[in-house]
Amino acid sequence: MTAPLHVTKGHGTQNDFVLLDGRRTPELDTALVRALADRRAGIGGDGVIRLTASTDLPEGVALLAVEPAATWFMDYRNADGSIAEMCGNGVRVVADYARALGLWDPTAGELVLGTRAGVRRVCRVDPPAGSSEADWYAVDMGEWRLPAGEQAAAAGADAEVTVAGLAVPRPALSVDLGNPHTVLALADEGELAAVDLTRAPDVLPVPPHGTNVELVVPVGESVAADGSTVGRLRMRVHERGVGETRSCGTGACAAALAVRTWAGAGSPTVWLVEVPGGTVRVTALPGGRVELAGPAVLVAELDVDVEALAGV
Incomplete structure (x- = not known):
């Protein structure tokens, strides 16, 4: 009999x-991931996220050479089942998982976490007033960029996206946060x-490694x-390798940065x-970096019958 597989279920704004x-x-x-x-x-x-020692993976060993704290x-x-660079909501959830496992004490300082998109630094922060979630985490998501450069920023777009439910293709802006995103604005x-995200939007030029598509x-x-101005936007997202999800952390960053690029100075x-x-x-942080903050919730621990799961 195969030993049960112990797992935890968690989510960040219902990205689970x-x-x-x-x-x-x-x-x-x-096969295991899909099941x-x-x-x-x-x-x-x-x-599916496996929190493991950085020394267990070649990508982790490479990061340790640059940042020894990313253990x-x-x-x-x-x-x-496809490998992804990282996930902004997932970083917060795995940070809360590290806390629950006793591998990180948020009161002692930040968690320095290795990902395939580079090092991510996480700290626990106070939730905003009125929030029902007890645990909020802020993640320094690192540098972001427009793959098509200043020309795309000036034009406002470097791609064209066809989405079911929209009559015509729409211009869109590519944003890279270590994983690829394509952001298009809707009228209202x-x-x-009305958009149908049960199938993947068509993006031209075709992204070589796929892309997440955000509609904002x-x-x-x-x-x-404190007197500062705070922008607000609503978003839906189709994630490569998944479909429509209830949230996407890097997608939220890409959406805000695209809207900020379109809005211009001020x-x-x-x-x-x-x-x-x-x-x-x-x-948006100085030096072309971006921070994502939001809740993380662990909802269950359970033992999985791997033999039964293998029949999926």
Whole structure:
């Protein structure tokens, strides 16, 4: 009899993951990831994350040479089993998982986490006033860039996206946060509700490694308690290798940065991004970096019958 596989289920604004302790689970394969992520015959999730020692993976060993503090690594797979660079919501959830496992004490300082998109630094922060979630985490998501450069920024677009439910293709802006994103603006919330994301949007030029597609509607600005202006937008997302998800952390960053690029000088530094699963906060940092903050929730621990799961 195969020993049960101990897993944890967690989510960040309902972007949900199956979490595994790499000290118990030495490796992942495509079949196991797909079976765990299956919403009917498995546990269900947008992805599977194995928190493992950086020394267990070549990518982690390479990061340790640059940042010795990155002793833990986020081994992330999409629901279809494909390897992904990282996930912004997933970073927060795996940080809370590290806390629960006793591998990180948020009161002692930041968690320095290795990912395939580079090092990510996480700290626990106070939730905003009125938030029902107890645990919020802020992640320095590193540098972001426009793959098509200043020409795309000036034009406002470097791609064209066809989405079911929209009559014509729309111009869109590519944004790279270590993983690829393509952001298009819609006219209003009616259009946002009408789009059909049960199938992947068509993107031209075709991205060589696929792309996440974010559809956004800016919904105004407000004034924070400190007098600063905060932008607000609503978003839906189709994630490569998954489909439509309730939230996407890197996608929220890409959406806010695209809208900020379109708005030009004087646009807000801080954006609240409303997704179907909740709200996250995106802050443009000096030096071309970006921070993502939002909740992380661990909802269950369970033992999986691997032999039964193998029949999925």
